[in-house]
Amino acid sequence: MEATSIRILKPGSEIRRITRFLLGELKPKGRILTPFNVITALIMLTGIVLLTIRFIWGLGSITNLSQDYPWGLWIGFDVITGVAFAGGAYVIVFMVYILGQEKYHPIARVTVLNGFLAYLFYAGALLLDLGRPWNVINPIIGNSFGVSSVLFLVAWHFLLYMLAELVEFSPAIAEWLGLDRIRRVLKAMTVGAVIFGITLSCLHQSGLGALYLMAKTKIHPLWYSQFIPVLFLVSSVFAGLSMVIFEGTITHKVFQHRVGAALHRSHDQIVLGLARICSGVMFVYLFMQLLVFVHERRWGYLGSGWGAWFLLEIIGLTAVPAALFLYAFRHRDLKITRVAALFTLLGIVLNRLNVSVISFKWYAAERYFPSWMEVVVTLAVISAELWVFRWIVNRMPVLDTALAGEARRLTLEREARSAA
Numbered sequence: 001m002e003a004t005s006i007r008i009l010k011p012g013s014e015i016r017r018i019t020r021f022l023l024g025e026l027k028p029k030g031r032i033l034t035p036f037n038v039i040t041a042l043i044m045l046t047g048i049v050l051l052t053i054r055f056i057w058g059l060g061s062i063t064n065l066s067q068d069y070p071w072g073l074w075i076g077f078d079v080i081t082g083v084a085f086a087g088g089a090y091v092i093v094f095m096v097y098i099l100g101q102e103k104y105h106p107i108a109r110v111t112v113l114n115g116f117l118a119y120l121f122y123a124g125a126l127l128l129d130l131g132r133p134w135n136v137i138n139p140i141i142g143n144s145f146g147v148s149s150v151l152f153l154v155a156w157h158f159l160l161y162m163l164a165e166l167v168e169f170s171p172a173i174a175e176w177l178g179l180d181r182i183r184r185v186l187k188a189m190t191v192g193a194v195i196f197g198i199t200l201s202c203l204h205q206s207g208l209g210a211l212y213l214m215a216k217t218k219i220h221p222l223w224y225s226q227f228i229p230v231l232f233l234v235s236s237v238f239a240g241l242s243m244v245i246f247e248g249t250i251t252h253k254v255f256q257h258r259v260g261a262a263l264h265r266s267h268d269q270i271v272l273g274l275a276r277i278c279s280g281v282m283f284v285y286l287f288m289q290l291l292v293f294v295h296e297r298r299w300g301y302l303g304s305g306w307g308a309w310f311l312l313e314i315i316g317l318t319a320v321p322a323a324l325f326l327y328a329f330r331h332r333d334l335k336i337t338r339v340a341a342l343f344t345l346l347g348i349v350l351n352r353l354n355v356s357v358i359s360f361k362w363y364a365a366e367r368y369f370p371s372w373m374e375v376v377v378t379l380a381v382i383s384a385e386l387w388v389f390r391w392i393v394n395r396m397p398v399l400d401t402a403l404a405g406e407a408r409r410l411t412l413e414r415e416a417r418s419a420a
Helices: 002-008 011-025 035-057 073-085 088-098 102-124 133-141 150-177 180-188 190-210 228-254 261-295 305-331 334-358 372-393 401-419
Strands: none
Touching: 035 372, 073 102, 073 190, 073 228, 073 334, 073 372, 088 102, 088 190, 088 228, 102 150, 102 228, 102 261, 102 372, 133 150, 150 180, 150 190, 180 190, 190 228, 228 261, 228 334, 261 305, 261 334, 305 334
């Protein structure tokens, strides 16, 4: 019936059909005046005002950044931490498309969407932190850059990885628009995009850590190591999967009407499987941290306040969640899994901020502390990402691939009858 309907439509009417469809999809779905909408809208409006001030009068007008502290919350959290949270995308697609772990296939599409939006918004947040944001295009056009710079590599990795994730997600867009031929072409490109994206992701996850190798004299010895790139890469695995568990729990409840039968049946098994993987990778990470700790002879720092802070991160927010993940998997306890995922995310936030902000120039008399306006802008970026994610999930076949085929079939039949 669908193929017959497509043939009835005249060539020019296809563009008009898609245009009418897109205009219809712009209409809000559900109630507008909800607590979430009101709060996040106020945050985003305030963020827009603050960003207007920032781009007119400069970074110093709303931030506590300076020549001594050129990188602050926007880099430490939005980029360094946010990219680690997006690591679930490359891990899940690796397991599904390379290792053939089909049981994780129901969450592949939503995980890729989360990763793509994270890179789009958090990498976009780099523009906020640049004193001359128009220079962001320099690495792309070849204007005054150094090819040996880690920042040059990270910039290109971010750009190419976002394109790879867009290709991975594009079949969902084609299904949503009813473009079956284009969907088949894009689907054939998926495996190549996955391999390319995994390679890029491994490179820039470690590349973010490599940015701090040149700051040996500025980062506290408990957090500085020549193995920061490897530690960043390994921790991005369980950081990303913990975010998948955390976001998946919320998504499963908020978008319950969009969850397909396959995901509904396998949700618990998927969460417990991710808990097992997180536990194993976290114990590997802890072993690596122990090797670095012993090799660098850091015992003398444990008696200080910095030592207690370090132990909170390593034991309280890494070792304990790892044990909780293992316990949850063995006893099939979903609640403990979610608690462990939350603790793990807090541990990653603490680790990334310790390296990039908190322990940076730990010896200085005057330290950087983000202004309330920096915090609001960060919340505005997160709120905007959530709005876009919600809009896409409520319309595209993200949580249930069967929704697109049925919805588009009915739409095509209805419009074919109108055209006739």
